[in-house]
Amino acid sequence: MAPAHSIAQKQKGKNSASKLKDAEYYFTEGEKYFILEDYSKALVLFQKSLDIAPDNATVHYKMAQIYAAGQEMDKALINIKKALESEPSNKYFYVLAGEIYTQIGDFKNAAATYEEMTSSIENTDQYLFELAAIYLYQQDYDKAVEVYDRIEKHYGPNEDVIGQKQKIYLKNNDFDQALLEGQKLIDLYPEEEEFVLNQAEVLLTNNKSKEARALLENFSQENPENSMKSRLVLSELDRKEGDMEGAINNIEIAFKDPSLDIEEKIQILAEYRVTMTPEELKHSGVKLAELLVEAHPEIADSHIIYADILQTVGELAKAKNAYLKSLELDQSNFAVWQNVLQIYSQQNKTDSVLMLSNQALELFPNQGSLYYFNGYANLRKQNYQEAVYALEQGKRLSSSNLSLVSAFNAMLGDAYNGTEQFAKSDKAYEAALDFDPENYAILNNYSYFLALRKDRLEDAEKMAAKTVKNNPNNPTYLDTYAWVLFTNGKYKEAKKIIEQAIDTGEVTAVFHEHYGDILYKLGQIDAAVKQWQKAKEMNPKSELIDKKIADRKLYE
Template sequence: MNLKKLYKSRFFGQFWVILIVLSFTFSPLVGQKRKRGDKKETIDKKTEKNEEQLIDIDNNFIEAEKYFLLKDYDKSSEYFDKVLEVDPENAAANYKKAQILSEKEENTEALPFAVRAKQLNPKNKYYYILLANIYTNIADLEMAAATYFDLIENVENSENYLFDLAALQLYQKKYDNALETYTRAQKYFGAMEEIIFQKQKIYLRQNRLDLAIKEGEELINNNPGKSLYVASLAKMLISNDKPEKAQSYLEKYVEEYGDDPVIGVQLAEIYRKAGKVKEAIMVLKSAFLSPSMDINAKISTLSGYISMLPNEELVEPLIGLTKGLVTTHPDSFQGYVVAGDLYYNTGRKELARENYLKAIEINSSNFNVWQNVINIELDLQEYKSAVKHSEKALEYFPNQGSLYYFAGTAQMLIKDYKEAIELFKIGRTYTSGNKQLSSVMNGQLGDAYNSIGDHKNSDLAYDEALKLNPENDHVLNNYSYFLSLRKEKLDIAESMSSKLISLREDSPTYLDTHGWVLYIRKKYKEARVFLEKAAKAENNATIIEHYGDVLFQLGEVNEAIIQWEKARDLTDDKENLNKKIADKQLYE
C-alpha cells in the first residue's frame, strides 16, 4: 500500500478550491479592513499589533498566497516567513508553511509548523489532515493514527476520517483496533459495503470465518436482490473450501430472483470443479448474454471449456455460449475468433471460416486468423478462395514465409504452376532461418517445376529440400517416384524410397512408391511384397493397378487381371486398364 498516495488523495484532491477559501478565512486581515483594536484568533491575547504591523501581515499573506497558487513555493515561503516574524502564532501561516514544505517533500522540516498550526487552532480539520499526512510521509504511523483519532474526537462532523484511521490501523496490523474503528463507522454510516468488506478481510486474517460469514449475510439481508453481495460471500466461501455452502447461497438467489450473470459465473465454477461440466456451461448462458460482463472474461472462460473437447456432450452448450458471445459483442474481433476456434475444433469448418472472416473484417492484422481461413479453404478444396485470401493476406504480411507456402500451394491446386513457382521462390527468401519450413517450401517448388516438366530445376529444389531436412517424407516420396517414372537415377530413387519406408512403413502411398521403384528396377519379387501390402491397405486405383502389373511380370496373369479389374472399378480413367484386361497384356 502506498500510504503517501492514499492519504494525499483524500486530502489534496479537492484542495485547490479549499486553499483559496482557507487562505482568506484564516488570514486575519485578508479580504476585509480590520478596525483598530480587533485581535486576531491566532495572536496571543497579550500581544497587540499596531495598525502598520497588521497591514504588513495582511500584505505579506496576500503575496504568499499569490505565489503559492503560481506554485512558486520558494517565493511563497519567503512571504509566509515574514508573516511569522511579526506574528509567530499565526495558525494559518504556520499551516501554509507546513504545506509548502510538505509539497517540496521536506516533511521533517514541515512537521513543527503543522503541529503548531493544529495547537493554535484545534478545531480546524484541515490542520489535522495535513499533520496526519506529514506523519505518514515520515513513516510515523502511530502519530498519524493518533492525529486522525484526535481529529474525530475534537472536530464535529469528521466521522468520515474514521476510514483513514482504520486504514492506518490495518497497515500496522492492529486488527482489533481497526475492527473497533470500522464498527464505530458502521454505527454512524450504517452497513456500508466498504465497511462490511473491510471487516470481513480482518476476520479472515484472524481466522474467524464464522464472523466474516455473518457480516456477509448482514450485507445480503440489508440489500435483498443484489447479486454482487451474494457472489462476494460465495467467493469467500469457495476460497475457504466451503463450496457446498456457497452453492446453497447461489442457488437460493437464482430460485428467488432468476438468472444473473454474476451468480452464473460463480455457480459455473462450483459445478465445473465438481465435474458437472455441462451444468457449468448451461448456467453461464445469462453471463454470456450480458453486455456488462467483461468480454475478455467471457473469452477466457469459453476457451477453457473448448480445451475440454472433444466431448460431444459439451458441443451444443458451448455453441450456445458462443452464439450469445457474438450476439452480445458483435464488434468484437476476439469473439469471432473464439467462435471460429470452437467451430473448427468441432468439425464445422464452414462455420469456422465464416466467423474467422467476420473477425478479419473487424481487425485484419491477426496473421493466425488469415492462416486459419486459408487452411480451411484448402481442406474444403475451395482453391480459388484460398488463392484470393492468401493474396489478400500477403498484402498485410508480405514478410511471412508460410503465407507464400499457402499461396503457392493454392496456385498449384488450380494448376497455375508458374505463379506457384514465383510464390515459392519468393517464400524461400523469408524462410531461410527456418530449416523445417524452408525444406517444405523447396519440396513444393520441386513439385511445381515437375508439373511443368522442368526436371532440372525440380531436382535442384528437391535436393535442397533434403539437404535442409533429410527426413522430409513428402520429398523422399515424390522425388523417388518421379525419378522412377523418368527411369533416371534409379539407384538414388531406390535409396530414397527405402529411407521413406524406414520412416513410415505403415503408409500405403509410401509402400506403393517403394514397390514401384523396385518394379522399375525389375526387382519384381521384392516389389510384390510392398505393392501387395499397399493394395491390401488401401482401395486406390493406382496402387492396385501397380500390384496387378507386378503380378503380370511374375507370370500370374489371371491374378493380375483380377487386380486390374478392381482398379478399373475405382477410377474414371478406364481406357488403359480396359486394354490391359482385354488383351491380357501389359502396356506401360
C-alpha cells in the first residue's frame, strides 16, 4: 500500500491536468465564437479559461482584441499588458499594444512599445514606419529622422522615406539637408521629372533661382521628351525676369506636347491673357492658343480659350469659328453660346442670332439673356409678336437683374410699338427710363414713335431735345429731333437740325426724305424733290417716295 501523501499528490496531479484541460476547452470554444464575431460569448468563455489558467498570454491577447474593437480601451490595455508580461517576445502583442496606445492618444508609450519591439524582436523592421509616423505626429522630428535612417539602412533608399526626411528638414529650415535628400532622389531616378521639379521648387523658395534654372535646363537638355513641366517652370522664370522671348520659346515647346495636362496649359494661358500687352497677346498669345488646339483638338476647352483670346484681340470671325467648334464637341457651356451670339450681334448677322438663340433656348430654356438675343433678332427682322414673346419671357426670368430688365423694357417699347399696342409700348419705355433716365437710345426711340403717332408731342420734343443736347453730333438723334420738330409744326427749327444731321456725313435715305418733307412744308418744292430723289437713290423701296417725286407733293 502506498503512503497516504503519495496518493494525495497523484490526486492533485490528476486535478491539475483536468483543470488545464478545462481551460483549453474554454479557450477553444471561445475561439469559435471569436471567429463567428459573437464577442460577448467569446469573452465569457475566455474569462472562464483565465479563471483556471490566469497566466495564459494568448487568452489575454484575444480579450484585448475584443475590448479594443468595442472601444473599451482601459480593459484592452490591462489585458495586453498582462499578455506582454507573460510572453514578452511575441511581436503581435507589441503591435496590438502600440495600436491601443495610439488610439487613446498615449503616443509616448506607443513609441516606446514600437521601439522595444523593433529593438528586441527580429523581423519587425516593417513597424518602423508606424514608429516614424508616431514621432511625426508628435512633431519629434529628430527622432523621426533617426527612425527613417534605420529604415533606409534596412531597406535601402526609398522614395517615400527620402521625401518625408526632406519635408522634415524643410520644416526645420535645414535647407542644405533638404537639398541633399532631394539630390538622393534625383540620383536614384535621374529620368523622373517630378524629383527635379521638387528640387527646383526648394531652390526657388530659398531664392536660388540661378541654381534652379541650371538644374531645370540640364534636365531638359538630357530629357527633351520628358521635360515639359520643367519647360513651364523655365518659362515662368523667364517671364519674371522680363525675358518674354525666352518665356514664349519654352512654353511653346511644352504646349506642343499633348501629354501635358491641358488644364495646366489653360491656366497658364489665362494668366498670360491678363498680363500680356495687347501686341504680345495678338502674336504670342494667339500662337500659344493655336498650339493648344493642335495638341488637344478634341477638347472643347482648348477651342474656348483660343476663341477667348481671339475675341480679346478683335479677331471676331476666327473667334466665332473657334467657339462654334467647341460647341460641336460640347454644347454644355452656356457662356460659349452667349459669346457667339454677342459676336453675331456685333457683326449685325441677325439671321444667325435668331437661329443660334433658338438652338440655345432648347438647351437652356431658363436663361434670360438668350431671350434677350432672340427678342433683339426678331425685333430687327420686324417679327414683332415673336419679339414681344421672347422679351417678356426674358424679362420674367431676369427679375433680379434690374439692369437687364431695363434693357428688356427698352426693346419691349419698340416691339409693342410694332404691334401697335401703344399703351404697352409707352409703359415699357417709362419703366426703362425710371431705371435709367439718361438712356438716350430709349429717349430717342420713344420720342420718335410718339412723333410718328402724333401723340404727346410736347413730351416727345422734350425727350428729343435732351438727347441732342447731350449728344450734339449723333446723326440719328439729330434726325429724330428734326422729325419731332417737324411733326410739331416747327419747320424752320426742324430744317436747321436736319441739316446738322446731314452735315455729320453719316446719312441714310430717311434723313434725305425727312429733309425733303421739311423743305416742302417751307414751300421749297424744287429743293424738296431733289432731297426725295436722293432718298430714292439710297433706298429705292422707300414707301411713297415715287409718288412724292412724281406728284411733287408731300404724302404722309
